[in-house]
Amino acid sequence: SSGINAEYGESRIIAHLPPSDQNDILEIVEDLIMATDMAEHKEYVGGMKRLMATGYDPSCPSHRRVVLRVAMKCSDLCNTARPWNTCVQWGKLVLEEFWRQGDEEKKMMLDVASMFDRDQCVPSKALTGFIDFIAEPLFTMWAEFCDTSFTRDICRQIDNNRSHWEEVIAV
DSSP: OOHHHHHHHHHOTTTTSOHHHHHHHHHHHHHHHHTTOGGGHHHHHHHHHHHHHHOOOTTOHHHHHHHHHHHHHHHHTGGGGSOHHHHHHHHHHHHHHHHHHHHHHHHTTOOOOGGGOTTTOOHHHHHHHHIIIIIHHHHHHHHHHSOOHHHHHHHHHHHHHHHHHHHHHHO
16 A cells, blocks of 8 residues: 555545546556656656657557656746746755755765755756756756747746846856
């Protein structure tokens, strides 16, 4: 039994569905939560690129799952696509989370990546790097897959936010 299944018992939000449907939904939810794991980011992006190269078939469950995973990744990383003031607030929160992890790694005498080391990290450079290597390629790929005015606006906002971070670096 999964962790989600244990939590599900209290809300019973899908209790009216047949057990097989309940299990399918719980499996999808668990999978989409796991899609937010940055350790698997390249795998999910690679899967989406392969799907785009070979052709998306909406009737194919595995194709739909790939798209759902990337949509979840986009929602998880959307702080870079928010208006500047919100982007800055979220950037600070994300860095604080990273730094707390780095603090714990230091206590365990582990090597700490510079982005996770509050004594070495330059926030504006770290967040610009995050946009350059993670967010912008992800959202550009999503906009290529789902070309709408909304996805184009998201990409423009990410570019604007990156420019703002560049201005912060220059100060």
